Amino acid sequence: MQPVERADYEGVDYGWVMQTTFVVTILVGAPVVAVLSGFVALDSWGARAAFAVRVGAPIWFLTAVVVALYAKRTDAGDGGVDREDGEDTEPETDAD
16 A cells, blocks of 8 residues: 655645635534524525525635634644654554
């Protein structure tokens, strides 16, 4: 079995930021859109879709900014690499 390639990130791991933004936006945004839609008359599917975009876009944007700032401050999503000595923090296994 070939070893998995690892990347050495310098700074923010934007792949982790995008994945986390996607998941958090769905987990937070869907319930918010559902609750807020109860207070608005949405007569057609087009109106429902437009409402979801109008409410979901700011949620997505705020989530992306918060996740990016979090990643920048804490080195989140660094792939398990210890920044001080550059060594992996996960133990090595010899599974052949």
